[in-house]
Amino acid sequence: MGKRTPLYDAHVRYGAHIVDFAGFDMPVYYTTVIDEHHATRNQAGLFDTSHMGEIRVKGRQALDLIQEVVSRDCSKLVDGQVALCVMCNDQGGIMDDCTVNRFGPQDYMMVVNAGTKDKDLNQILSVQAARNLDCQVIDETDDTAKLDLQGPFAEVILQKMVDINLNVIKYYRFALGKLDGVDAMLSRSGYTGEDGFEIYFPAQYAERMWEKLFELGREHGLKPCGLGARDTLRTESGYMLYGNDIDECTTPLECVYGWVVHLDKKSFVGKAALVRQKHEGIKKKLVGFEMLDKAVARHNYLLYMANREVGKVTSGCPSPTLGKNIGMAYVSEGLAEVGNTVDVRIRAEFHKARMVPMPFYKRKK
Amino acid sequence: MENPRELRYTKEHEWVKIEGDTATMGISDYAQHALTDIVYVELPKEGREFKQFESIAVVESVKSVSDVYAPLSGKVTELNKAVTEKPELVNKEPFTAGWLFRFKAKDLNELNNLMTAEQYDAYLASLKH
Structure with a gap:
């Protein structure tokens, strides 16, 4: 149980x-x-x-702690704002994706994934201890x-x-x-x-x-x-799932989270690694794809172009709204272009898929 | 849905029907219900030979990929193209229009390894406890 x-x-x-x-x-x-x-x-x-985790951070240096643990610049958030963020490790790998919710200038709540909550809490507490920051970290889950x-x-x-x-x-x-x-x-x-x-x-x-x-x-x-x-x-909707599409072996620059990385921020965990990756260039990129037949691509299925392995599926399912089968995959940088076709290996057979922009579905406003 | 009396069943919830030297197979109502929305069916190639209880086809729901096992040994003679086009047929009519493929059975003595409808009913009842 x-x-x-x-x-x-x-x-x-x-x-x-x-x-x-x-x-x-x-x-x-x-x-x-x-x-x-x-x-x-x-x-x-x-x-x-x-099941998701709620971690409250409050006190005089609450913002300083938040700024250290997430890559996004949270200094300009206003009361009542929800900010999508990622927490990285020293190598720039994603420890979790989460939201930072501002209750006040010294009061924040981080909402984190269930499977990563204990790890996140340890990371937040160790950063707090290392920087000697004056604030309280409370697990309200x-x-x-x-x-x-x-x-x-x-x-x-x-x-x-x-x-x-x-x-x-x-x-x-x-x-x-x-x-x-x-x-x-x-x-x-x-x-x-x-x-x-x-x-x-x-x-x-x-x-x-x-x-x-x-x-x-x-x-x-x-x-x-x-x-x-x-x-x-x-x-x-093109939203990533932690543990499927992103994990500690992927960085926010390789997936859809580039926009929550503020390299001009003074300091945050993983910054040096992400600066280096930005300078050297990424080797793989998360793309969306749709299947050209009725087969369903699933997590960890391999992608090929001209018989060469070029990537791996991270999420795949039938799209009930669109009536076709969709997915996300990491593909070698340079080949990850909308319009390219790839062969998805599904058991013994290859099935064609085409790279398409994400989100796959966008609601009418 | 009642399990038809004239069929034989496997523990993995396949059924088989024998008519002369042709056998027809599919998955049971219990199986389609456990899978819920079936979105993809992968059938073997015509002419493929297989042994009893060998993995021979795949049915996928939104969330899962499940192997389908051969109820008897044999050789594939005919595929149900309707279920590859409309996989939901397996949900709607698992024992009739939702059959998966036909085959020439190799050894009808293998039927002794399968359950009758009465035995399968009792087997399903035992799974609920």
Whole structure:
């Protein structure tokens, strides 16, 4: 038995098929992946993401610590801003991708992946100790429930149970309010490519909020969604998954995270390695591709051009929205050009794929 | 969905139907339900010879890739092109239109290694506990 979120019993009650994910017993689907995928694109989906880690950093030198551990310049963030970031190791390899949420000039919350939370916490604490920074680092994961309410009707549903006007919250901004009378953080963000919210509140209210959201959301077609749909939704939207598309052997310059690397920042872990890589040039690049037949390319399948191995698939799945099979892969720099075709080795056969721009799917505003 | 009485079943949830010297095979309703949305079916080449319980085809759902095993030894004679075109047929009609391929069975004594519908029903019931 793995770790469980406060909503484990609710998942079982709602008919979830449970799998292990990052040490947690998590729902992979309730009905079918495709059904839940379409519900999120067309109506609304509710995802339990309470397994993810919340690390609070506050105090006089909180910003100095944040600035050291992530590559993005967080000095210009404003209160209520959500900043997508990466944490690198000394070699520039990605230790995790996360968000930095600013509550105040001396108060931040990092939201990190479940599978990397302990590693991240150790890294943050060791950087703090090495630089002797005056701030507190608090692991709030177990006390925090997180629900992602995503889809075109997310705002309409959530508005019925909060006391603030959600309409004024911009993309990648959050506000504090009462969720059914309970203090909550309401962030307009997510991992699906749809409009929606990531909702944080004390773990003890998880069951109550889950039930209330369904009570209010049912008429809008709200469905519980598992990690299966979360994966196809994020892949269509070109979002990377830690452990699949990025890890400590990849740098942010090689994938889609170049824009969160600020090499002009005074100092951060991994800066020297990334400066060197930028100067010498990258050797592989993450690209999107679509299959030209019905075969599905999966994680770790190899790519060939003219019988020569040129790369490896990191994510691949059928795209329920687009009706074709898509994926991401690292391809040798120089060959990673939109329009190039490659042969994906799937078991004994080769299947053609074409490199295409990401995201594969972009919602109409 | 009831497991048809005239079929024989494997522990890996394939079924086989014998008509004269031709056998037809597919995966059971239990199997399609466990896989959920089937999005891709890879069938063997016509003429391929295989042994009983050898991995012979692949069915993929959104999340998973699963081997399909030969219920008997034989030689592939006909592929169901409809399921390669429309893999969801395996979900909708696993015992009929969603068959995977036909083959010439080599040794019908191998049927003794398979379960009858009654035995398969009992086997599925045992999996639930």
